[in-house]
Amino acid sequence: MIKVLLADDHSLMREGLRSLFDGCDDMAVIATAANGRTAVALALKHKPEVIIMDVSMPDLNGIEATTQILRKLPGAKIIALSIHRDPRFVAGMYKAGAMGYVLKDNVFKELLRAVKMVVAGQRYICPDLTDVVVASLANPDGSTATPLGTLTPRERQTLQLLAEGNTMKRISQHLGVSVKTIETYRQSIGHKLGVHSLVQLIKLAVREGIVSLDP
Secondary structure (H helix, E strand, O other): OEEEEEEOOOHHHHHHHHHHHHOOOOEEEEEEEOOHHHHHHHHHHHOOOEEEEEOOOOOOOHHHHHHHHHHHOOOOEEEEEEOOOOHHHHHHHHHHOOOEEEEHHHHHHHHHHHHHHHHOOOOEEOHHHHHHHHHHHHOOOOOOOOHHHHOOHHHHHHHHHHHOOOOHHHHHHHHOOOHHHHHHHHHHHHHHHOOOOHHHHHHHHHHOOOOOOOO
16 A cells, blocks of 8 residues: 655645545545645654655645655655646655646646556656756756745745745744744845845745745
């Protein structure tokens, strides 16, 4: 039995995917998560073989969650799930260690096949994204390059929480550090990215996929 963890911030998508797996004799959903931070915690607790990871989630996005999970569970197979076709999202998930990328438009047709392929040790590329993946591989230093590569994991998480409208105090409580430490992260982010106003940081975070404007 293949143990699966579902991570998506939309309850209807989680319910739909659970129903999809409930119809399989060789797969079982053992837990679901509505944000990246919960996904990391549940992955470490249940150690699923496969994790279906939404790319855009609150608290911790799918790219960061994937990186954290694979640091502790290198054997886990992660499949990205997203509405995004942008090469930066696709390249970001594969670079973080994902074994597959499925568009939400095609999820009910492709996901089960993707799970079986990654469990067998193969990568899965959504057919609609083949050209995007080939282009990113052919030009790795071009359109997929991102200024966020200079940030530490904690700085990227702080940027996401800031862009989601959290106060310094709330972020400090969320990450378990002092407000002064968060202020230091904020200053470092601004220095590295050359962006200092909150509005500019939010725009950059949305553009680079750290946060999403999806409803």
